[in-house]
Amino acid sequence: MAFLLVLGLTLMFVDLLTDGSAYSGFRSGAAALVTPLQAGATEALDDQQADSALVAENERLRAELAAAGGDQTRLAELEDVLGLVGRSGQAVVAASIVAEDARAGPPTAVVIDRGTADSVTQDQAVLGGGGLIGRVRTATAHSAVVDLITSPDFVAGARLVPSGEAGILRGGGASGTLSLQVFNPNAAITQGDTVVTFGSPGNSPFPPGLAIGTVSEVGQPAGPLRTLPVTPTAAVTKTTVVAVVIPAAQPNPAPTVGAPPTAMQPEPTAGAAPVGADAAVPPSTPSPAAGAGAGEGPAVAP
Amino acid sequence: MSALRWAVVAGLVLAATVIQTALLSRSVLPGPTPDLVALVVIGVALTQGANAGAIGGFGAGLLLALVPPAVGPIGLAAMGYAVVGYLVGSRAAGERLAHGEIAGLAAAVGASLAIGTALVGGLWGDGWMGPVALVITGALQATYCAALAVVVTPAVGALVSAIPGRYPV
Numbered sequence: 190m191a192f193l194l195v196l197g198l199t200l201m202f203v204d205l206l207t208d209g210s211a212y213s214g215f216r217s218g219a220a221a222l223v224t225p226l227q228a229g230a231t232e233a234l235d236d237q238q239a240d241s242a243l244v245a246e247n248e249r250l251r252a253e254l255a256a257a258g259g260d261q262t263r264l265a266e267l268e269d270v271l272g273l274v275g276r277s278g279q280a281v282v283a284a285s286i287v288a289e290d291a292r293a294g295p296p297t298a299v300v301i302d303r304g305t306a307d308s309v310t311q312d313q314a315v316l317g318g319g320g321l322i323g324r325v326r327t328a329t330a331h332s333a334v335v336d337l338i339t340s341p342d343f344v345a346g347a348r349l350v351p352s353g354e355a356g357i358l359r360g361g362g363a364s365g366t367l368s369l370q371v372f373n374p375n376a377a378i379t380q381g382d383t384v385v386t387f388g389s390p391g392n393s394p395f396p397p398g399l400a401i402g403t404v405s406e407v408g409q410p411a412g413p414l415r416t417l418p419v420t421p422t423a424a425v426t427k428t429t430v431v432a433v434v435i436p437a438a439q440p441n442p443a444p445t446v447g448a449p450p451t452a453m454q455p456e457p458t459a460g461a462a463p464v465g466a467d468a469a470v471p472p473s474t475p476s477p478a479a480g481a482g483a484g485e486g487p488a489v490a491p
Numbered sequence: 492m493s494a495l496r497w498a499v500v501a502g503l504v505l506a507a508t509v510i511q512t513a514l515l516s517r518s519v520l521p522g523p524t525p526d527l528v529a530l531v532v533i534g535v536a537l538t539q540g541a542n543a544g545a546i547g548g549f550g551a552g553l554l555l556a557l558v559p560p561a562v563g564p565i566g567l568a569a570m571g572y573a574v575v576g577y578l579v580g581s582r583a584a585g586e587r588l589a590h591g592e593i594a595g596l597a598a599a600v601g602a603s604l605a606i607g608t609a610l611v612g613g614l615w616g617d618g619w620m621g622p623v624a625l626v627i628t629g630a631l632q633a634t635y636c637a638a639l640a641v642v643v644t645p646a647v648g649a650l651v652s653a654i655p656g657r658y659p660v
Contacts, residue, residue, distance in 0.1 A: 190541075190542075190545050190574075193545055193569075193570070196549075196566075197549065197552075197567070197570035197573065198566065198570070200553075200564075200565050201564045201565065201566030201567050201570075204565045204566060205564055209564075212565050215557055216561055218557075219554070219557035219558050219561075220561075223505070223508070223509060226509045226513070227509055227512060227513035227558075227559075228513075230510065230514050231513050231517070234513075287513055288509075288516065288558075288559060288560065289512060289516045289524075289560055290512055290516070290560050291516050291524040292511075292523055292605060292632070293523055293604075293605045293606070293607075293608035293609040293628060294522075294523055294605075294609055294620060294624065294628050296516070296560065296562075297560075298560035299560055300512070300560050332559060334559050334560045334561065
């Protein structure tokens with residue numbers, strides 16, 4: 190018994206010191222062996238595979254619609270742009286949640302049944318239940334682990350709609366809520382404001398404008414480091430079908446290194462910019478997606 | 492224990508892990524997922540003794556940390572389940588337990604593991620559960636374990652004991 194405890198402690202410290210990399214081979218091996226069993230069990234449970242592609246596309250549209258924050262003019266605009274989804278360069282891959290570990294309370298991560306063979310790779314956004322539910326932590330050939338937005342490790346740049354204020358969104362841990370730290374101490378925020386993703390360079394992990402949640406309370410007065418509770422749009426732990434957002438293929442970035450991309454240049458046809466972004470988040474910062482736009486590489490290269 | 496018996500234990504632990512992560516986690520039951528793996532470890536420890544219980548528990552914990560979603564560091568759950576297997580095996584191995592005693596034992600184990608996991612998760616940075624949520628989680632896990640143990644634990648014990656081995660208890 191003492192030997193087992195020493196062995197357990199040793200294994201644990203190696204895991205902690207190497208940040209998991211020491212066992213990554215074992216973990217992916219276990220995933221390759223066991224996830225097919227998990228997926229088979231889940232499929233036997235509910236035979237929803239046929240619909241899952243449609244459900245996933247629907248999730249994506251709902252996430253983007255929710256980002257409009259109920260604003261009617263923007264809604265009309267959005268409906269216009271939604272027609273471009275097929276050409277927007279951001280494909281979605283439908284996946285089922287096949288496993289989670291909830292022995293001690295709400296899960297912080299789930300397993301989905303799509304992996305690198307289906308273009309699902311690390312650091313992609315995962316949608317479900319009408320909003321963002323997480324990001325891909327690791328992927329094997331036919332499965333991936335998704336860290337949920339409610340996990341305490343979760344951090345994402347965020348924007349408020351309609352005010353456009355930026356901030357940092359964090360997972361709140363076991364309580365199931367999120368918290369948003371707003372940069373502008375004097376930001377005018379009202380209860381029910383929608384929180385959407387700010388967007389990441391190259392759309393990875395997060396394309397801009399995906400609905401995350403709504404501000405549930407504005408109790409704290411305006412001031413520096415103001416932190417607001419946010420209720421997730423998605424019923425994170427009740428979702429069974431998800432859509433993984435596959436960012437548009439990046440042109441080779443090497444030639445443009447050092448040269449500022451002409452990002453403000455508007456793109457006439459959707460390009461790689463996701464729907465919610467342009468419609469719901471107008472202000473200032475250059476859309477990170479624009480740098481990846483088709484045809485710009487040659488223009489900037491010397 | 493014979494190699495064949497160990498193989499059966501390994502198969503049961505794997506089956507419990509898959510059922511627990513893929514099926515029971517989808518159930519409509521509120522709160523935590525029933526800890527089927529713990530019930531298998533108890534069944535092994537009751538019929539095979541403390542050492543087999545500890546080793547079986549250690550292996551089960553390793554598997555839980557390796558199989559996706561692979562929550563927590565490798566070795567932590569292994570130590571928890573090994574302690575469970577050792578304690579159950581050293582106190583009660585070979586005794587003919589009534590249904591009520593098995594249920595009580597499983598409830599205690601389930602609640603301890605759930606609360607322990609949540610507390611260690613807090614230390615680990617998984618976010619602290621409030622005291623009320625902690626108690627509710629422990630109580631629900633105890634209830635689920637007690638209910639399932641009456642069926643699962645004797646079945647596991649009988650199956651493992653039925654396999655030829657050198658040290659039948």
